[in-house]
Amino acid sequence: MKRITALALFTITSLASFSAATAQEPGMKAKIPFDFTVGNATLPAGEYTINSPSQWVVRLRNADNASSAAVIGTQSNHDSGSVSELVFRKYGDRYFLHCVLGGSNSAMNLDIASGKAEKEARIQEAKLHAGHEVLVAAR
Secondary structure, three states, X not given: OHHHHHHHHHHHHHHHHHHHHHHOOOOEEXXXXXXEEEOOEEEOXXXXXXXXXXXXXXXXXXXXXXXXXXXXXXXXXXXXXOOEEEEEEEEOOEXXXXXXXXXXXXXXXXXXXXXXXXXXXXXXXHHHOOOOOOOOOOO
């Protein structure tokens, strides 16, 4: 009986280790040419590895390992087909990660919630453009 319990425990531990190692494999790489914000962390331009160490979590790590961030996302309704993409929102000269589309890895299709910095930038952008007239030609 002890042997069966030990074998079952070994199998479960092996599977857990394997799935943890598999989850940490790089999901995609991207060269981001501008500084950007993800969640509440601002990251510098550079080459990043983007992966999902667990369901709903996205981790971005700079190639030199000096900068990284992890955020929780929600399942995205966007479909990128077989192309992996990072979608950013831009307010003024600031960029905010909005969506990660994993291409063939649909488990990485995640929307990233707006952080405090993005909400403030959105409000500031709205204030800057308040009161501007928009003309539409008509016949």
